[in-house]
Amino acid sequence: MHRLSGDDGSNADVLHLTRTISFKDGIPLAGPGPGYSHLRDIPVLEKGVLVIRVKGESVRVPGRWVRDVCACPQCRNQNTAQRQINVFRGDISRVTIASANVSGWPQHITVKFQDGHETIVPASVIRNRKLHHGARQREGIVDVATWTSEIQEDPPTVEYADAKAGPGMASLLKTIRARGFAFVDNIPATPEVTESLLKSIGPIRNTHYGAFYDFTSDLSSKDTAYTSEALEVHTDNTYFTDPAGLQALHLLSHTDGTGGESCLVDGFAAAEQLYAQSKGAYLRLSDTGVYAHASGNDGVSIQPAQAYPTFTHSEQYKKLIQVRWNNADRAGVATRWKQLGRWYDAAAKFDAILNDQRNQYWFQLKPGRMLLFDNWRVLHGRAAFTGKRRMCGGYINRDDFISKFRTTNYTREELEASTVTG
Numbered sequence: 181m182h183r184l185s186g187d188d189g190s191n192a193d194v195l196h197l198t199r200t201i202s203f204k205d206g207i208p209l210a211g212p213g214p215g216y217s218h219l220r221d222i223p224v225l226e227k228g229v230l231v232i233r234v235k236g237e238s239v240r241v242p243g244r245w246v247r248d249v250c251a252c253p254q255c256r257n258q259n260t261a262q263r264q265i266n267v268f269r270g271d272i273s274r275v276t277i278a279s280a281n282v283s284g285w286p287q288h289i290t291v292k293f294q295d296g297h298e299t300i301v302p303a304s305v306i307r308n309r310k311l312h313h314g315a316r317q318r319e320g321i322v323d324v325a326t327w328t329s330e331i332q333e334d335p336p337t338v339e340y341a342d343a344k345a346g347p348g349m350a351s352l353l354k355t356i357r358a359r360g361f362a363f364v365d366n367i368p369a370t371p372e373v374t375e376s377l378l379k380s381i382g383p384i385r386n387t388h389y390g391a392f393y394d395f396t397s398d399l400s401s402k403d404t405a406y407t408s409e410a411l412e413v414h415t416d417n418t419y420f421t422d423p424a425g426l427q428a429l430h431l432l433s434h435t436d437g438t439g440g441e442s443c444l445v446d447g448f449a450a451a452e453q454l455y456a457q458s459k460g461a462y463l464r465l466s467d468t469g470v471y472a473h474a475s476g477n478d479g480v481s482i483q484p485a486q487a488y489p490t491f492t493h494s495e496q497y498k499k500l501i502q503v504r505w506n507n508a509d510r511a512g513v514a515t516r517w518k519q520l521g522r523w524y525d526a527a528a529k530f531d532a533i534l535n536d537q538r539n540q541y542w543f544q545l546k547p548g549r550m551l552l553f554d555n556w557r558v559l560h561g562r563a564a565f566t567g568k569r570r571m572c573g574g575y576i577n578r579d580d581f582i583s584k585f586r587t588t589n590y591t592r593e594e595l596e597a598s599t600v601t602g
């Protein structure tokens with residue numbers, strides 16, 4: 181068991197995600213037992229809190245969880261299956277349950293919130309909340325310089341003419357390692373040149389969106405990126421076991437309309453702020469796995485190999501190496517019922533930091549200025565827009581990104597010294 185100091189200073193046992201795998205006849209039997217298949221008792225409402233009985237124990241269900249899992253058209257995009265609400269802020273974060281209708285049990289319960297919103301919670305959703313249960317060269321470590329909105333004064337920028345190869349490419353990738361992103365200026369505003377530059381860094385990852393992407397708001401892929409809606413800041417690919425390391429966005433055109441401004445937040449800076457604000461919350465987001473999904477496209481139902489925490493640390497260097505955060509694509513929190521409320525409290529703190537304008541860098545992308553950012557660190561979002569907006573770019577694997585950084589910034593001897601003996 182991994183003991184955490186809870187926000188209220190209490191010792192909270194948080195089941196560490198490392199599972200005990202016992203081998204029987206060579207067949208690995210992994211993980212904890214079945215979910216709440218024994219959930220027979222009808223949930224009851226006690227003073228506005230839904231209470232279920234699990235293994236004879238009364239468990240309080242966080243109201244935010246009930247709303248968070250609401251699958252009605254208002255709360256969940258019926259085309260993309262993505263969440264369209266944010267239970268961490270605003271009125272919705274404070275709503276309590278007014279009544280619960282259990283006439284549909286054991287199939288479902290219908291919960292009515294104080295704001296009048298009704299949520300049908302299938303019993304399967306409750307049951308299925310199973311307990312899911314060396315060197316600097318080698319890792320391409322550089323001194324990380326975190327930033328907040330002041331980065332707008334002097335955003336990291338490299339000229340395309342320099343970035344194409346050699347020292348310019350080394351400088352571009354070192355800048356991204358240190359700051360989390362860089363603009364490539366005066367790049368020809370064509371998909372061909374954009375793709376070529378990306379390929380000079382590493383292979384473009386092929387996903388269910390295709391490889392090099394050139395998209396607009398036509399829902400050609402069932403994801404809200406393919407709409408004209410606002411996107412709150414997020415990291416991409418939280419539904420992949422291995423989210424892309426680099427993401428490129430190059431606006432090719434935007435006609436007959438306005439909006440679509442881009443926003444970046446340094447996830448490492450936000451994590452630092454959370455740690456300073458509440459170590460308990462930071463640790464909670466470091467030790468609680470979160471599932472994510474990509475389910476909109478026909479024939480696509482992607483989930484990561486396991487639930488990964490919001491903050492991942494290098495076991496070797498005890499450094500924060502990855503931030504994973506996507507409110508729309510989140511699919512479930514792998515923790516006990518009794519810890520769920522604390523996760524939501526910690527997540528709400530982190531969401532507030534991300535949503536603090538002092539941490540947000542807003543700018544308008546334009547043709548000829550490509551954005552390249554570290555998708556393991558920097559969150560990105562956009563404002564809603566009107567008109568025709570065409571964006572292109574691509575994903576590059578984390579390992580390919582670090583590989584190119586290393587091979588352009590270190591000599592072969594340094595690399596061999598750190599790779600073989602580090």
Ligand SMILES: C[N+](C)(C)CCCC[C@H](N)C(=O)O
Nearest residue numbers: 389393403405415416417418
């Ligand atoms: C970049 N491209 C437009 C191809 C896909 C965007 C996918 C966005 C997805 N919700 C995620 O967060 O990963």
Ligand SMILES: O=C(O)CCC(=O)C(=O)O
Nearest residue numbers: 405411416560561562571
């Ligand atoms: O359209 C944009 O500006 C960004 C879309 C987005 O967030 C993404 O492609 O991941």
